[in-house]
Amino acid sequence: MNDRLHHTDVAIIGTGPVGLFAVFECGMLEMRCQLFDALDVLGGQCAALYPEKPIYDIPGYPRIDAGHLIERLVEQAAPFAPVYHLGHAVTGLEPHAEGFVVTNAAGVRVAARAVVIAAGGGAFGPNRPPLSDIAAYEGRSVFYLVRRREEFRDRRIVIAGGGDSAVDWALSLAELAERVMVVHRRDRFRAAPQSLARLRELAEAGRVELVIPYQLAGLEGAEGRLSAVVVADLAGRQRRLEADCLLPFFGLATQLGPLASWDLAFDGNRIAVDPASCTTSRPGIFAIGDIAVYPGKLKLILSGFAEAALAAHAIHPLVHPGEALHFEYSTMKGVPSG
Numbered sequence: 235m236n237d238r239l240h241h242t243d244v245a246i247i248g249t250g251p252v253g254l255f256a257v258f259e260c261g262m263l264e265m266r267c268q269l270f271d272a273l274d275v276l277g278g279q280c281a282a283l284y285p286e287k288p289i290y291d292i293p294g295y296p297r298i299d300a301g302h303l304i305e306r307l308v309e310q311a312a313p314f315a316p317v318y319h320l321g322h323a324v325t326g327l328e329p330h331a332e333g334f335v336v337t338n339a340a341g342v343r344v345a346a347r348a349v350v351i352a353a354g355g356g357a358f359g360p361n362r363p364p365l366s367d368i369a370a371y372e373g374r375s376v377f378y379l380v381r382r383r384e385e386f387r388d389r390r391i392v393i394a395g396g397g398d399s400a401v402d403w404a405l406s407l408a409e410l411a412e413r414v415m416v417v418h419r420r421d422r423f424r425a426a427p428q429s430l431a432r433l434r435e436l437a438e439a440g441r442v443e444l445v446i447p448y449q450l451a452g453l454e455g456a457e458g459r460l461s462a463v464v465v466a467d468l469a470g471r472q473r474r475l476e477a478d479c480l481l482p483f484f485g486l487a488t489q490l491g492p493l494a495s496w497d498l499a500f501d502g503n504r505i506a507v508d509p510a511s512c513t514t515s516r517p518g519i520f521a522i523g524d525i526a527v528y529p530g531k532l533k534l535i536l537s538g539f540a541e542a543a544l545a546a547h548a549i550h551p552l553v554h555p556g557e558a559l560h561f562e563y564s565t566m567k568g569v570p571s572g
């Protein structure tokens with residue numbers, strides 16, 4: 235446990251693209267930030283779910299892989315010396331003489347004038363298949379996300395699921411895996427038509443095997459190393475698929491966790507904010523990015539970037555009371571390193 239109290243101007247919950255950009259926007263207004271994330275990597279969904287997928291709607295980048303976007307955002311935030319507390323979910327938020335104290339599951343406590351919630355869909359985790367011994371294989375042979383495609387080169391891979399992630403990763407990994415088998419309990423997939431057409435082409439060419447209609451029934455292996463995945467059809471007939479890895483893509487279970495009990499006004503499972511400032515129903519607490527909602531909200535990274543700028547301007551008087559805020563372009567002001 236680390237029970238030392240850190241002090242900063244702004245505590246940011248979530249290091250997705252929007253939380254990271256908030257560091258820059260706050261920094262330009264002379265406000266220091268400390269950030270928390272349950273994940274042990276920076277980048278939120280971009281890093282955890284689709285680091286190698288190209289994004290096409292970031293202004294100024296006709297195409298940028300999600301992982302590279304995060305690298306750029308981390309670089310852009312760096313001159314403002316953010317402090318990151320990673321790998322543990324935020325568990326508490328308490329009023330404090332300075333504003334608030336935010337605490338994470340490791341006992342790190344940060345006192346800040348303002349809190350920015352950039353928590354996406356909440357702390358997210360995978361929907362696990364109901365296989366009793368799966369935990370023993372997780373992280374060694376069973377993966378809920380692909381961090382680096384290369385790790386799957388020449389492997390025999392079972393992908394389970396029928397959505398975009400299952401289909402997209404089957405297409406992508408078929409390029410380098412020894413064998414890709416897609417297990418789905420029905421013949422209908424819920425994926426983009428073009429991707430699906432490509433999957434069927436690969437199946438006809440023998441480069442992907444569609445194991446349909448089957449569902450996962452068991453795992454075989456030892457010491458976390460998988461040797462086979464057992465599947466069963468609706469009548470209970472079993473098949474044994476020799477495999478090195480299992481990638482179950484059954485979607486994400488998002489958990490708002492403690493945020494839901496912080497007396498904030500919600501609209502569905504998102505935090506209602508004033509679109510002019512991103513203030514929540516509790517003074518001093520702001521919400522931006524996917525977690526924030528207001529009329530006309532678009533859940534896009536670029537909307538989150540603009541919200542970060544609005545929130546930073548609204549936070550300024552809390553951190554620098556009595557100081558006039560003169561709006562300045564970055565071209566006039568520059569950044570600390572430049």
Ligand SMILES: Cc1cc2nc3c(=O)[nH]c(=O)nc-3n(C[C@H](O)[C@H](O)[C@H](O)COP(=O)(O)OP(=O)(O)OC[C@H]3O[C@@H](n4cnc5c(N)ncnc54)[C@H](O)[C@@H]3O)c2cc1C
Pocket residue numbers: 247248249250251252253270271272273277278279280283284288289290291322323324325352353354355356357358490491492493522523524525533534535536538
């Ligand atoms: C496959 C896919 C493709 C996409 N393509 C595009 C695209 O082309 N263009 C586009 O604009 N958007 C796209 N998106 C959406 C985009 O990724 C999101 O809009 C964006 O990630 C939202 O950023 P964020 O910073 O608000 O939240 P997130 O990226 O969700 O990050 C939130 C972070 O907060 C953390 N967190 C939550 N609760 C806690 C807690 N209690 N304690 C500690 N940490 C916590 C989470 O662990 C997470 O890391 C795509 C999404 C997916 C899944």
